[in-house]
Amino acid sequence: PTFGRCLRANEGNQVHQLTPKLLSMQRTADIPYASRRSPVFSTGGMVASSQPLATSAGVEILKKGGNAADAAVAVAAALNVTEPTSTGIGGDAFCIFYRSSDKQIFGLNGSGRSSKKMTLEAVRGKKVEGRALPPFSALSVTVPGAAGAWASTVRRYGSGKLTLGDVLSPAISLAEKGVPVGPITAASWSKGKRQLLLSGDSAQAMLTRDGRTPSVGEVMRNQHLANTMRELAEKGEKGFYEGAIADAIVRKVEENGGIMSQDDLASHTTDDAHPVFVEYMGRRLWELPPNGQGLVALIALNILKYTPIHETEFLSADALHYQIESLRLAFADAAAFIGDPGHMTVSVKELLSDEYAKKRARLLHRNEVCQAVSGSPFACSDTVYFSVVDKDGNACSFINSNYMGFGTGLIPEGCGFTLQNRGANFVLDEGHPNVIGPCKRPYHTIIPGLITDESNNFVASFGVMGGFMQPQGHLQVFLAMVLWGKDPQEALDAPRFCIGPGHEGFEGDVAIEEGMPAEAVDSLLKRGHSLRSNIRGEERSLFGRGQVIVRDISTGVLWAGSDGRADGCAMPAVDF
Secondary structure (H helix, E strand, C coil), rough: CCCCCCCCCCCEEEEEEEEECCCCCCCCCCCCCEEEECEEECCCEEECCCCHHHHHHHHHHHCCCCCCHHHHHHHHHHHHHHHHCCCCCCCCCEEEEECCCCCCCEEEEECCCCCCCCCCCHHHHCCCCCCCCCCCCCCCCCCCHHHHHHHHHHHCCCCCCCCCCCCCHHHHHHHHEEEECCCHHHHHHCHHHHHCCHHHHHHHCCCCCCCCCCCCCCCCCCHHHHHHHHHHHHHHCCCHHHHHHHCCCCCCCCCCCCCHHHHHCCCCCCEEEECCEEEEEEEEEECCCCCCCCHHHHHHHHHHCHHHHHCCCCCCCHHHHHHHHHHHHHHHHHHHHCCCCHHHCCCCCHCCCCHHHHHHHHHCEECCCCCCCCCCCCCCCCEEEEEEEEEEEEEEEEEECCCCCCCCCCCCCCCCCCCHHHHHHCCCCCCCCCCCCCCCCCEEEEEEEEEEEECCCCCEEEEECCCCHHHHHHHHHHHHHHHCCCCCCHHHHHHHHHCCCCCCCCCEECCCCCECHHHHHHHHHCCCCCEEEECCCCHHHCEEEEEEECCCCCCEEEEEECCCCCCEEEECCCCC
């Protein structure tokens, strides 16, 4: 389908007419090849996530009269049961909600802050050296924001027809009855066992009775997690941030050398975050502002407006080169300027200005790599992402994460979830906007995305999870649909690149997924790119896992795609 109409785009001082083109068996966890999928279609609502049972939970809530926001929280909670290797109530969450009745777009920042006692001096006093915290240390635990985000999403954007208890009911049932573990999740669980064992006896809550990680298809139950969710359902945020669960979190952090208090948890707030956009070919790409890294995708897209990428072919060397180079510049700016918004010295408006984009675009050259350093804009993986669109056209783009697999792997006694390690993204450089400090939110990797036309008509809810791959995935999937006319499933199935190692940062070689045209790879090498080519099998997780739901503006039909790099699927909600 063509998701839009003609608009003009700038390249330097030139103006071009562009048209947007926006779909008792035994099994190992090996991924020998990419599967072929078709887009999923619906006129009555859609849910897409990385786990089929979680997708089903969202569909169930839509059938009960809930809207996209209600269903999104149901999916988030169910994913904590089906894919705890990536997400959970011990992590953080963000969402973008599109309200169809008035075309309003809302954002929610559900990330937690550091302890009030977390200072650079306190960290150094615990013998931590270098520029970063040890990634799996209890010092990297920030207040878990997901519970507050779930409750706030239902309260602020939900249908009003269902309670938080109604929304969490499918996940509670799954946790109590048990879920069969998917192939990719089983592989991730096995990799994360070492993290879980850091929790001592508490680790048993997320292992089999004989101390193993589950095999493919094995049923796992988590009564402790069901109890935690029931506390949240019955008491709201206070059931999580005060009382027994809060006490258990503090004990686990402190006994492992971290810094956290009951007051830190009780003081947690979930905040409004007004989404920002860059317009390209008549399509607005919406992202949340800092402390998340959505600006990386927007800065890169803004730079690309002033390059000849619109003249290139899909997956050609030129197309890949311009994307890689624009992202390197955007990441350099992010590293220099992005952090807790209360401590940033550069405004979002400055970073997204056209003048700054033109200035950065002049650094790009067709036949060679540029020096990716931060500019001067003054004055001029692991995560789950899922998408829901309901029958009324409301959309919820939602992302939830522990960060690195199980996060720290620390499990509060009797709670059934692991604590995130988002504090690992703080830097230990005095004066930097992202330096560790009291009550601060760190630079955050997880970002939901949304696309509208220039009149704010809904076009797509989408995201690609996976550490620092996320803005790279957003840019690649957005351009695949808008510039090169791929449907949602084609956009997700296409081979991708990833600058850097994924979760550990965005510097280093460019990883190239299996299936990228050989001539394009050869040309990139000749231009000076340092590549790791032909990444395949289980290693493909480096390139993130996305979900996309697109609405064809001309027909109203929903087109959904679900990434074959994950265990999940897209599923229509049908009102028979």
